[in-house]
Amino acid sequence: MNTADLRARLLAWYDDNARDLPWRVRPRDHAAGVRADPYRVWLSEVMLQQTTVPHATPYFLSFTRRWPTVIDLANVEDGDLMAAWAGLGYYARARNLLACARAVAGQHRGVFPDTEESLRALPGVGAYTAAAVAAIAFDRAANVVDGNVERVMSRLFAVEEPLPDSKPRLKALAGDLVDGHRPGDWAQALMDLGATVCKPKSPLCDRCPVSMHCAAFARGDQGTFPRKTKKAARPRRYGIAYVLTHGDEVALVRRPDKGLLGGMLGLPTSDWTVAPPTVLQGAPADVVWREAGEIEHVFTHFSLTLRVLWAEGEAADVVWTPMKGLDALPSVFLKAARQALLTPLLL
């Protein structure tokens, strides 16, 4: 492969086709000396892990409006941050976000460190985020490899070894391609190629600036890459969600700090177990509960079926919350609350 030609083609394509993203400095401005704000790059990368650009963008805009600098973010109350994060999922990331902002504000006087290694030392900053911030904000020649880049590499080099075992090889192949002159643009060009052209299901090879270098395209089986080891089915758990109302308020409880959705307000629930619970364990009040159907929710490591029960009544040790405030709940509880409050009850 002619690496220099591939780099030149992809960067030229990026100059003309870079996505316009609110955290991004356009290539023309970057060439004129404008630098990306590390805070915005870091925040966007944390938000974009496990979610899409269209979903993350309104959150990014709202966060940067409310907290324009990392010092502003470091001063946020934990509960306010958690509420603002609701809907992005993976709440451990929100806690890490705050820990990292406080470390940058407290230990680095609000200035992000500028090397991959020193970024990696910040709380909650993994290898991918450190590489992305180092490359995009500081133009370090870091190797920024996420699932999109793995897919592009697997196709460019027709890597037969299946994921996840092929990860080190895909990372090494991507590392050999990093452009030392424009590393930030290179990282973003690869991201954009993966997101808009070399798509997971149907790559748009007729629009690809590097198709002449692509081994899978030459063979005609590009859509079959990356090879994957068959996944084990996601296990299922069962539980009960209790929607206790009193007038126009709903009883919520604060979840323990450790564990799934830790520290968040949520509906009272039973434990989530491998078999459906047979008793009303975890109910917040001794009242007559009425069936309100079921909801399904998929977490990273398991799927959850929640039987939803509703009752009107009183309870101690709960946080009474107006119904119109429920939108800030993590989506699994919002779904269950809506199921109980908006659908006809099963008598």
Ligand code: SF4
């Ligand atoms: Fe991806 Fe097709 Fe380009 Fe190969 S030619 S990198 S498969 S879009």
